Amino acid sequence: MKEILTRLDQGVLEVQFNRPEKQNAINEAMYSYLAEVLVDARTNPDVAVVLLSGKGASFTAGNDLADFMNNPPLDDDSAVFRFLQTMADFPKPVVAAVKGYAIGIGTTLLLHCDIVVCGESAQFQMPFVNLGLVPEFASSYLLPLRVGHTKAAEWLMTGKPFDANEALASGLINDVLGDEQYFSVARQKACTLAKLPRESIMITKRILKQPYMAKTLQTIEEEGDLFRKRLQSKECQQALAQFLANG
Amino acid sequence: MKEILTRLDQGVLEVQFNRPEKQNAINEAMYSYLAEVLVDARTNPDVAVVLLSGKGASFTAGNDLADFMNNPPLDDDSAVFRFLQTMADFPKPVVAAVKGYAIGIGTTLLLHCDIVVCGESAQFQMPFVNLGLVPEFASSYLLPLRVGHTKAAEWLMTGKPFDANEALASGLINDVLGDEQYFSVARQKACTLAKLPRESIMITKRILKQPYMAKTLQTIEEEGDLFRKRLQSKECQQALAQFLANG
C-alpha cells in the first residue's frame, strides 16, 4: 500500500506512514492495512520486532478528520478498532521512532509501544476534548499509569501540546535525540531486540502487560462507545466542522 | 464565611483559604463549609471548574491541631470526612494554586486535584508518622501510584519536607513558576478549562478516575479507622501535646 510502507530485514519489520503531504494523517484504508500487517506479523516467524515510523517531517498528525467524518467508525468492526485491538495485544516488541507531529492517535498509540525514541522536533497533543470528543485507545487508563494523574489530566482535559523533553521527563518515551540520529538509534534498538532470545522476550512482554491487558481491551471498547456518542453531539459536530473549515 | 472566600466568575469558582495569620490552618468549621461549597458546586450549572488557593504566604499549613484536639474527628460524619469524600469524587475539574506551606492535608488534597500549579516557595510535608499518626485522604493508596513506592515511603514514613522542584520531578504537580506568576497561570488554566466542551471534560475526568475511585473511597475510610485508633494511643497524644507546647 502506497500510504504504508513495509520492509522486513533481519527480523525487523519496518512499518512506515507514507503520506507526508498530509503529515501522515491516517485514513480508514490505512487503519485497515495496518491491522492486516500486524495480524500477519503476530505469527510470521520471520518477524521478531516491529519498528514504526513516519516518512517526512512528522510521525503522524493523527486521524484524517475529513475521511473520519465521511467514514465515522460507528461499530466495533471498523478498521480503526481492528487496528486498536491488534496493536494493544501485539505479542512481539514494538519500537517507535517519532519526530515532528504526533497528534491524537499519534500520541496514544505510543502507550502501546515498548520503546519510543524521539527526535528533538517531536510535538505531542491529544486534542480530543477540544473537538468535543473523549480520549481513545485506552489512553484514559494507560496515561495516568504512565505519567500520573495531573499530567494525564492536563494533557487530556485541555489538549495542551507538549514537547519531547516534557514527554521524556514524564516517562512517556525513552530517549530524545537530534532529528538526524533518532531513526538510526531506534533502528539499532530494534536490531538489538531481534538478536536476543525470542522466547524470553515474548514471555517478558506478556508478563509486563498481563496485569493491564484485560482492562486495556475493555477500556478501548468503553471509550469507543463514549466516543461514538460524542461524535453525534452538537458540540462535537460544530467543533469538527469548524476545524475542517479552518484547516 | 470569613475563613473561606468564594467567588464565581465566568464558570470558575475560586475557593480561597483566608486565615493567613494561621498559615491557613483548617479548622472544623472550615472543613464543614468547604464540604458545603463543593456539594453545591457539583450540581450548580454555572460552575465549570474549581480553583483552590490560599490567601497570604501559604496554601495551607494543614489541620489546625489545637482545634483538631478539641474536636477530634471521631466518626465518619465529621466535617473533615464529609470534605474528604466530596473532594475525592468531585466530578468537575479542580485546579490548585500553591505557594508557601502545603503541609499534611495541604499536600494530600493535591492528590485529588487535576492540575496543580506551584510558586517556587511551595514547601510540602506529610508529618503524620512524626505525630504518631498514619497517612490520610487516601494518600497511602494514591501517592505510590503517583510518585512510586520509594518516594512515597520516604515522604510518608519519615515526614521529610520537599520543595516544588522535587514535587515536579516526582510527578506530583504540573508546573513551578515564580511566586508572582503562579496564581495568574493557575487562573488562566482554570479559564481555559471553563471554555472547553463541558460534557467532554466531565466524561474525561470520570474515566481517568474510574479505575481508582472505589479503592480511593474505601482507603479514606480504612485510613480513617486507623487514624482514629492512633489518635487515642499514648505515642500520638504525647507527640501532639509536645507539638502544641512547642508551636
Add this chain to the structure above:
Amino acid sequence: MKEILTRLDQGVLEVQFNRPEKQNAINEAMYSYLAEVLVDARTNPDVAVVLLSGKGASFTAGNDLADFMNNPPLDDDSAVFRFLQTMADFPKPVVAAVKGYAIGIGTTLLLHCDIVVCGESAQFQMPFVNLGLVPEFASSYLLPLRVGHTKAAEWLMTGKPFDANEALASGLINDVLGDEQYFSVARQKACTLAKLPRESIMITKRILKQPYMAKTLQTIEEEGDLFRKRLQSKECQQALAQFLANG
C-alpha cells in the same frame, strides 16, 4: 556468616554483603542466611529498621551463576525463594545503600526496599533476557508500576545497563550522592526511621504495600515457574555456558 555481616545498633540492623572478591555475588548459602536473618528481624523487638549494603566496590553483582548452575533453584523451597518471599512482605522499613554494580537481583531487590540511597558509581542492569531467562522477584509487575512501561520494557527486554542518574529520574531510587557520602546518608535515614513511632511506621508500610502484596507474591511464584522452565531450555543453557566461559 562470613559472606553476610550483620550488626544491630540502636534499632538499625545493618546487613552487608561481604564477598567483595566476587563483587558480592550471592550464592545459595548466602540466600539461605539472608532469609534466616530477615525471619528473625521480623519479630525481634530490637530491630526497627534494616539497612542493606555491600562491602567493597559494589552492592552486588547478582546471582553467583556458577553456584546457581550447580544448585539450580528447582522448587519453591529453595533458599532463593525463601529469601524472595521474606523480603517481599517484610513488615519493617528497609533502607538500601548502593554503589558500584547492582546487577540482576541487585536491581530487582531494590523494588522491595523503602528508601534507596545511591553513590554516583551505581550501575544497574537486569540481563535476564540476555541469558535466555525471564524477569524475577516480581520485577515484571513492580517495575512498570515504578518507572512506567517503556523504561521497564527497555531495561527488561534488552538488558540495557543504566546509571544512578537515570535510576533517579525514573523514580527507582531516592538519592544520588558522592561515593564517599552515600553510606552515611543512608545510615542517617535508617537512624531517623528507628527513632520515629514504630507502630505508625509499620502501619504506614503495610497500607502502602497492601494494594500490591497479593499480586507481588503471586508474581514471584509465576515468574519462578517460567524461570525454571527457561533454565532447562537450550537457549538458556547455551547463554549461561557462554557467560561462564567468558567470565
